[in-house]
Amino acid sequence: FASLLREPPTYEDYDEVIITHTCREVGELTYGRDLIEGLKHDELLNEVIGEGFWKKIKYYPTTTREESPKMGRITDLMRSGEAFKDLDVAPLNPDTDRAMICGNLAFNLELKEMFEEYGLEEGANSKPAQYVVEKAFLD
Structure with a gap:
């Protein structure tokens, strides 16, 4: 998914880009968090798409074992509707x-x-x- 996030058409073609990232422990979420943070400073994307393009991204990190602000498998959170509610999007x-x-x-x-x-x-x-x-x- 990282390569898609670095491609201008991702932001040209879609109004929102939602990344769900589920790991067992909080530390395993570092890759996704760092990736999203790095996009804010991506010179090519800022030049081609325009500054602030990254505001189209919604990052939804969850853990399944270690306590975190959002717990649960993304499949369970989608089935219950909780993920859609948290993200303020329709199913x-x-x-x-x-x-x-x-x-x-x-x-x-x-x-x-x-x-x-x-x-x-x-x-x-x-x-x-x-x-x-x-x-x-x-x-």
Whole structure:
């Protein structure tokens, strides 16, 4: 997901970019937090998209084991509606939303099933649709 956040079309094509990041412990969230913070100072993006482009980003970090401000698996938080409420957004809609899944195999399969319940279809470079699965870390 990091490469998508550094691409100007991400901000040109979408009004909002929501990053959910779930880890077991708070320290494991550092990568995502640092990535988002670094985008604010990305010279290329500020030049091409305009200063303040990063305000389109909503970062939603959660933990599953260590106590943090937001606890829980993103799948559970989406199912309960809590994530949508916290982010002040409507549930997923295939007409307006696009998603990328990046995680371990079990997580990816669970999210694929959930996205399809919302009516989203899996796509690929050759056949774009509403969501894609990052397969780089599945080996």
